[in-house]
Amino acid sequence: MDAVDRRIVDALQGGFPICPRPYAAAAQRIGLSEDELIARLAALSAGGTISRFGPLWDVERLGGAVTLAAIAVPAERFDDVAALVNAHPEVAHNYAREHALNMWFVVSAESRAEIDRVLAAIAAETGLEVLDMPKSEEYFLGLRLAA
Amino acid sequence: MSALDPIDRRLVVETQAGLPLVAEPYAELGRRLGISADAVMTRLERLAASGAIRRIGVIPNHYALGYRANAMTVWDVDDRAVSELGKLVGGMACVTHCYRRPRRPPLWPYNLFAMVHARDRAEVDGMTVAIGRVLGGHARAHDVLYSTRILKKTGLRLAA
Numbered sequence: 586m587d588a589v590d591r592r593i594v595d596a597l598q599g600g601f602p603i604c605p606r607p608y609a610a611a612a613q614r615i616g617l618s619e620d621e622l623i624a625r626l627a628a629l630s631a632g633g634t635i636s637r638f639g640p641l642w643d644v645e646r647l648g649g650a651v652t653l654a655a656i657a658v659p660a661e662r663f664d665d666v667a668a669l670v671n672a673h674p675e676v677a678h679n680y681a682r683e684h685a686l687n688m689w690f691v692v693s694a695e696s697r698a699e700i701d702r703v704l705a706a707i708a709a710e711t712g713l714e715v716l717d718m719p720k721s722e723e724y725f726l727g728l729r730l731a732a
Numbered sequence: 733m734s735a736l737d738p739i740d741r742r743l744v745v746e747t748q749a750g751l752p753l754v755a756e757p758y759a760e761l762g763r764r765l766g767i768s769a770d771a772v773m774t775r776l777e778r779l780a781a782s783g784a785i786r787r788i789g790v791i792p793n794h795y796a797l798g799y800r801a802n803a804m805t806v807w808d809v810d811d812r813a814v815s816e817l818g819k820l821v822g823g824m825a826c827v828t829h830c831y832r833r834p835r836r837p838p839l840w841p842y843n844l845f846a847m848v849h850a851r852d853r854a855e856v857d858g859m860t861v862a863i864g865r866v867l868g869g870h871a872r873a874h875d876v877l878y879s880t881r882i883l884k885k886t887g888l889r890l891a892a
Contacts (some may be wrong), residue, residue, distance in 0.1 A: 680879040724818040
């Protein structure tokens, strides 16, 4: 990642325009050509420096449901349990964390009933207790990462 | 998802892995959906105004950007104070996400979650101290859970 890539990541974490030629408009703001911005975003995505470029959808505002769940997984079963959890397409993110509760994952689905079904399936498949921690309030101010 | 009409739904499906990387991405989406570029833009404006789209831009990969210390700081905060304090913590420059969640005793006594991303753990320690200062005497206990591995990370996955 060079200085231009950093400028792109810093400047484009939000506010991408909704207009006929948005890449041209955004590129102008950061002193690039439209083609160069598109090529660099493609390279940043392909290389994994950014997860993707585009809209961040809010599942709940779309009428769906989401929760954060955690499991205390015995160390020797960790990879097997990760495979069982990740096999569910409703599991969007899954992180290993340093804690007795060492596996934390986000489940997003079309309804709360479907979340319940997925969590029950994971508990049954793994034989482990799944803690369900849906957010009760959010204090959201957007992402501001300096690259 | 009941709040979505069929075209909105297809818009989500077509963009959940990213916006087309072409000069006229909204026209391209319109071609896929059989509507005009203007109609796509009008819908996106509405979905952004309603909060269904939080932002349009780079979705970063923290690790690849050099943020090696990614931590979930968690706090057991007095229920009467947590809403007010959560807003303050959520507004701190070092906090990217902040949520109130239910406790799950005895294993999990914490009700306030604040995510921080830093270059190293020393920097996270400083952020944790700063958050603790904001919470003051209202926080009874806290912990810091570092992520050690991404096991899975995908965008929203709506079936087409």
